[in-house]
Amino acid sequence: CMPILEQCYNLMDFEAVARRVMKKTAWAYYSSGADDEITMRENHSAFHKIWFRPKILVDVEKVDMSTTMLGTKVSMPFYVTATALGKLGNPEGEVVLTRGAKKHNVIQMIPTLASCSFDEIVDAAEGDQVQWLQLYVNKDRAITKRIIEHAEKRGCKGLFITVDAPQLGRREKDMRSKFSDVGSNVQNTGGDNVDRSQGAARAISSFIDPSLSWKDIPWFKSVTKMPILLKGVQRVEDVIRAVAAGVDGVVLSNHGGRQLDTARSGIEVLAETMPELRRLGLEDKIEVYIDGGIRRATDILKALCLGAKGVGIGRPFLYAMSAYGLPGVDRAMQLLKDEMEMNMRLIGCTSVDQLTPELLDVRSLHTH
Numbered sequence: 478c479m480p481i482l483e484q485c486y487n488l489m490d491f492e493a494v495a496r497r498v499m500k501k502t503a504w505a506y507y508s509s510g511a512d513d514e515i516t517m518r519e520n521h522s523a524f525h526k527i528w529f530r531p532k533i534l535v536d537v538e539k540v541d542m543s544t545t546m547l548g549t550k551v552s553m554p555f556y557v558t559a560t561a562l563g564k565l566g567n568p569e570g571e572v573v574l575t576r577g578a579k580k581h582n583v584i585q586m587i588p589t590l591a592s593c594s595f596d597e598i599v600d601a602a603e604g605d606q607v608q609w610l611q612l613y614v615n616k617d618r619a620i621t622k623r624i625i626e627h628a629e630k631r632g633c634k635g636l637f638i639t640v641d642a643p644q645l646g647r648r649e650k651d652m653r654s655k656f657s658d659v660g661s662n663v664q665n666t667g668g669d670n671v672d673r674s675q676g677a678a679r680a681i682s683s684f685i686d687p688s689l690s691w692k693d694i695p696w697f698k699s700v701t702k703m704p705i706l707l708k709g710v711q712r713v714e715d716v717i718r719a720v721a722a723g724v725d726g727v728v729l730s731n732h733g734g735r736q737l738d739t740a741r742s743g744i745e746v747l748a749e750t751m752p753e754l755r756r757l758g759l760e761d762k763i764e765v766y767i768d769g770g771i772r773r774a775t776d777i778l779k780a781l782c783l784g785a786k787g788v789g790i791g792r793p794f795l796y797a798m799s800a801y802g803l804p805g806v807d808r809a810m811q812l813l814k815d816e817m818e819m820n821m822r823l824i825g826c827t828s829v830d831q832l833t834p835e836l837l838d839v840r841s842l843h844t845h
């Protein structure tokens with residue numbers, strides 16, 4: 478029989494339930510990675526190559542997990558990253574994640590390819606709740622301009638341009654499931670003819686412009702005052718180039734292992750990036766985030782120790798939402814919060830500014 482919500486004790490437990498209760502096509506779309514899914518697995522296992530060097534006998538009675546992301550104060554150093562097609566997992570779609578994010582005071586990144594409309598997701602936010610926009614850049618820049626201007630007008634506080642997907646990866650699990658219901662509300666796709674035989678991802682992505690390049694960055698800066706971040710950066714050279722291009726941040730990410738298979742994990746790229754940024758005196762010029770494979774608070778702590786401002790989490794909240802709706806998302810976030818508080822105590826830190834590289838032993842990370 479199905480576990481009840483209270484029997485989910487960590488983020489992996491939600492995945493196990495979701496796998497059993499979700500429609501096969503929906504499970505295939507959410508859970509798949511590109512090709513042999515080597516990068517998808519590596520995203521998770523890379524964290525196991527980093528070990529803690531905890532401090533003892535620190536007064537850790539009071540622990541403060543809060544931090545800021547792009548100037549917004551948040552209760553914990555993670556955000557809900559953009560994942561397309563929320564209604565595959567829950568009839569209410571992305572607004573469930575909006576409500577969970579509100580409850581825990583974390584930021585939600587709204588996907589271009591949400592199954593709720595952009596306005597529905599913004600309308601579901603309450604009070605001063607902060608949302609960001611993930612942008613797939615349309616071949617028709619007039620459409621993209623409208624999306625950006627509308628997001629800014631509706632109060633979005635960050636523009637995350639996805640740069641790891643000039644063409645959508647081959648997610649064979651998804652392709653095999655011969656996706657038929659493309660989610661009637663998918664917005665802004667430019668009305669292309671949709672080929673459903675290639676799976677959900679490919680069916681909805683044909684509008685994405687593969688000619689997008691560094692030359693386009695000044696244009697984005699000219700059409701918005703929102704901070705601009707590049708999502709899907711995978712090498713330190715490109716981080717440095719992003720600083721030179723005047724963007725406000727990067728997400729070191731491989732799209733949850735759904736794009737280039739055998740690309741490195743975000744945490745590995747972070748370990749390559751931060752020492753170089755420090756050497757060049759650039760570490761304060763840009764906010765660096767990572768996503769991919771984050772399932773435990775220890776993963777988040779490792780990323781922060783290495784210099785990330787915060788981390789994005791994708792599938793775990795989709796699975797929690799698909800299995801249990803809002804109570805599932807709420808519990809998943811609460812579990813992370815509890816793990817985080819405990820683990821900060823156990824490594825001898827009472828605030829996120831105390832998370833530094835010397836708390837880690839990364840020697841095994843660089844041995845392959």
Ligand code: FNR
Pocket residue numbers: 506507508520558559560561588589590611639708730731732733734735768769770771789790791792793
């Ligand atoms: C994604 N991701 C993604 N990224 C993006 O920029 N635009 C998008 O539309 C989507 N859609 C999407 C759908 C699904 C089902 C998944 C699982 C992922 C990638 C996402 O933002 C993020 O990079 C990864 O999900 C992070 O890895 P984890 O946390 O899922 O392991």
